Amino acid sequence: MTSKKWLVLALSMVLAMSLVAMPGCAAKDEAPAETPAAEVEAPAFDASQAMVDAAAEYFNGEPVPTISADDLYTIVQSKDPGYQIVSVRSPEDFAKGHIEGAINIPFKAIGTEENLAKLDPNKKIVVVCYTGHTASETNMFYNMLGYDAVTLKFGMSGWTKDEAVYALGTFPTGKAAGYPTVTTVTESAGGFDLPAVTAEYADARAAIIGQADAYFASELPFTITAEDVYNLVQSKDPGYQILSVRGAEDYAKGHIDGAINVPWVKIADPTMLAKLDPNKKVIVYCYTGHTGGEVAMFLNLMGYQAINMKFGMSSWNSDAAVGGNAGYDPATVKGYPTVK
Structure with a gap:
């Protein structure tokens, strides 16, 4: 066999051996597999x-x-x-x-x-x-x-x-009982966090309904009498805080001793909620018990323990000169018909 043939044979053997030794060479031209992107977990519903x-x-x-x-x-x-x-x-x-x-x-x-x-x-x-x-x-x-x-x-x-x-x-x-009022403004220490809502809800509707169920199950009283509030004030019970939801001008004329003031339509303002200590029961009072009831419900849905003072300020003091106001008067009831 001539030297030229020997050279061609040797080169052919080297090429064959290199292809066997490196089977993955052809894959070098392929794009590398992409790493799946990590799934971003949606934030929990607030x-x-x-x-x-x-x-x-x-x-x-x-x-x-x-x-x-x-x-x-x-x-x-x-x-x-x-x-x-x-x-x-x-x-x-x-x-x-x-x-x-x-x-x-x-x-x-x-x-x-x-x-x-x-x-x-x-x-x-x-x-x-x-x-x-x-x-x-x-x-x-x-x-x-x-x-x-x-x-x-x-x-x-x-x-x-x-x-x-x-x-x-x-x-x-x-x-009205004729209990005393004060004009000294009580300021909250402020900076309080909202109560923790531990239950998980899918949306606002579910949260409102679920929190109402929890409130009803708690057996917290819906109202408290002026007499009982007066006794709490006199005893300086540290487990309670008093919230007046009347207008600022009426609060200034006279209010229950120790009460802070947040007008009822402002209670959902986060800066106002920060005035409430979630570790204390909240006694809410208004003029006649109606807006106080609305605020009490909202606070209970939020996780506070709130109780509305029955008939509001009209049950505490009816003298406008010291911040009181008139309320229910049985003499004015017309007596409209009812059915069964």
């Missing part, structure tokens, strides 16, 4: 912020919290189709007599899907209770869910003169 936003939307609409018995009677007589009346009294008391056309949804059951389905979102809802207090809490709950709701002022005690229909014994006297 239930507290959602409820603050829902309350702020309601308050920003400059709401009128109550409707008088006279105005509601006119609506009932005219059969105005734009209104729906909801009684949140017990079924037993509803059966004793109620406003014509009213449906019955007991207060602690306002958040069930069955009962929410009874509400017409296209109508203005008038909520009725015994004295206006639980109706005001319901009013706040409904408005935060997006309904248009208002409270019958003083409830059935402002509608009927029949104690059997009223169903809570004798009617309120409407007389």
Whole structure:
């Protein structure tokens, strides 16, 4: 074999061996496999912020919290189709007599899907209770869910003169206790965090309903009397804080000793909520118990323990000269009809 043939054979063997030794060479021209991007976990739903936003939307609409018995009677007589009346009294008391056309949804059951389905979102809802207090809490709950709701002022005690229909014994006297007021401004230390909402919710609606269920399950009293608040003030009980939700000008004329002031429509402002100690019970008071009830409901949904002072400042002191105000007067009740 000639030297030239030997050279060609040797080169062929070297080339073959190199191809066997490096089988992956052809893959060098392929693009490297991409590493899958890490999935970004969506932030947890902020239930507290959602409820603050829902309350702020309601308050920003400059709401009128109550409707008088006279105005509601006119609506009932005219059969105005734009209104729906909801009684949140017990079924037993509803059966004793109620406003014509009213449906019955007991207060602690306002958040069930069955009962929410009874509400017409296209109508203005008038909520009725015994004295206006639980109706005001319901009013706040409904408005935060997006309904248009208002409270019958003083409830059935402002509608009927029949104690059997009223169903809570004798009617309120409407007389204030005459407890002292002060003009010294109480400032909160401030800087408090919101209570922790430990339950997980998918959206604002679920949070509002779920937190209402938790509030009802807690068995926290819905109201507290002026007498009991007076005793707490006298004892300087450190487990309580007092919140006046009246106007700043009325607070300045006179208020319960130790009370801080946050007007009711500003309660959803984060800087105002920062004034409340989440580790203390909050005694809320207004003029007649109605806006105090709305604020109490909102605070309880947020995770505070809030109790509304029954009949507000009108049960504490009725003297306008020292910051008091008039309230329920049984002599002015017309005694409108009820049905069974």
